[in-house]
Amino acid sequence: MSARPVFDELIHAPNRLQVCAMLAPVDALEFGAVRDSLGVSDSVLSKHVRVLTEAGYVSVAKVPHASRTRTWLTLTDAGRTALDGHLAELRRIAGMAGGVADRPT
Amino acid sequence: MESSGSPTPDDALALLRDVDTARESLAGRVGSPWWYRLGAALSTASMFVGMGLVVGRPAAGSDAESASTLLVVLGACVAPAVLMYCLHRATGVAVDRYVHGMLPWYLQVFGLLALGFVLQAFLDVPLALVAAGAVAFVVTYDRERRIDARLRAQVVAGT
Numbered sequence: 001m002s003a004r005p006v007f008d009e010l011i012h013a014p015n016r017l018q019v020c021a022m023l024a025p026v027d028a029l030e031f032g033a034v035r036d037s038l039g040v041s042d043s044v045l046s047k048h049v050r051v052l053t054e055a056g057y058v059s060v061a062k063v064p065h066a067s068r069t070r071t072w073l074t075l076t077d078a079g080r081t082a083l084d085g086h087l088a089e090l091r092r093i094a095g096m097a098g099g100v101a102d103r104p105t
Numbered sequence: 106m107e108s109s110g111s112p113t114p115d116d117a118l119a120l121l122r123d124v125d126t127a128r129e130s131l132a133g134r135v136g137s138p139w140w141y142r143l144g145a146a147l148s149t150a151s152m153f154v155g156m157g158l159v160v161g162r163p164a165a166g167s168d169a170e171s172a173s174t175l176l177v178v179l180g181a182c183v184a185p186a187v188l189m190y191c192l193h194r195a196t197g198v199a200v201d202r203y204v205h206g207m208l209p210w211y212l213q214v215f216g217l218l219a220l221g222f223v224l225q226a227f228l229d230v231p232l233a234l235v236a237a238g239a240v241a242f243v244v245t246y247d248r249e250r251r252i253d254a255r256l257r258a259q260v261v262a263g264t
Contacts, residue, residue: 026199028198032197034197043176090112092115093114094117094118
């Protein structure tokens, strides 16, 4: 069943959209893996993660490892619903430009 | 692009392309490294070698009995758990690799185990379980390779 197109202002920021899109197909991603894939700094990603966490779209788990703590990010059900709706809306809008409404993303 | 309001079709296309790019980047990390595939195959093969020692009916408390127990426990319990932990640490990706079920692999590997056991224990074919273990090694390595390919495809598709 395809998601209902809903524009989500919070996810719309490109980095946040990409974070959610990467989290969707996996159980969890380590903070560093997301940072490296996006090519952004720790502080930039932290800011976006905080926004997503406060919205309830992403949950954060801190796992102690040796002398450091590793942070794992998970997309919540609310985040998944918002992502699916926003991607559906983007596909709908992009479809106006000509025949891309059936993109797989 | 911290814009507010609805994007233009061109903006939407650009964002969807960014999503594809991010997922392709993630797909590069989601597969297992060579050592995970090798470790999974070796742990499977170690169960066969351990069973092969059991078939030789080692004396209680002998080195052969200890080795057989060690190999079976290592291959069935310890190695898979350690490998999975190391995989998560190394890749930074937590995903259920075996969500699509392990029944075909179980059938193949335990079929081989039963065949090797019958050949070695009842028909006195020497090293039949070691040979079956070699086949199980290949089967397991190939299974992990296929799982990697499926996971990458799923990530790219966003499913």
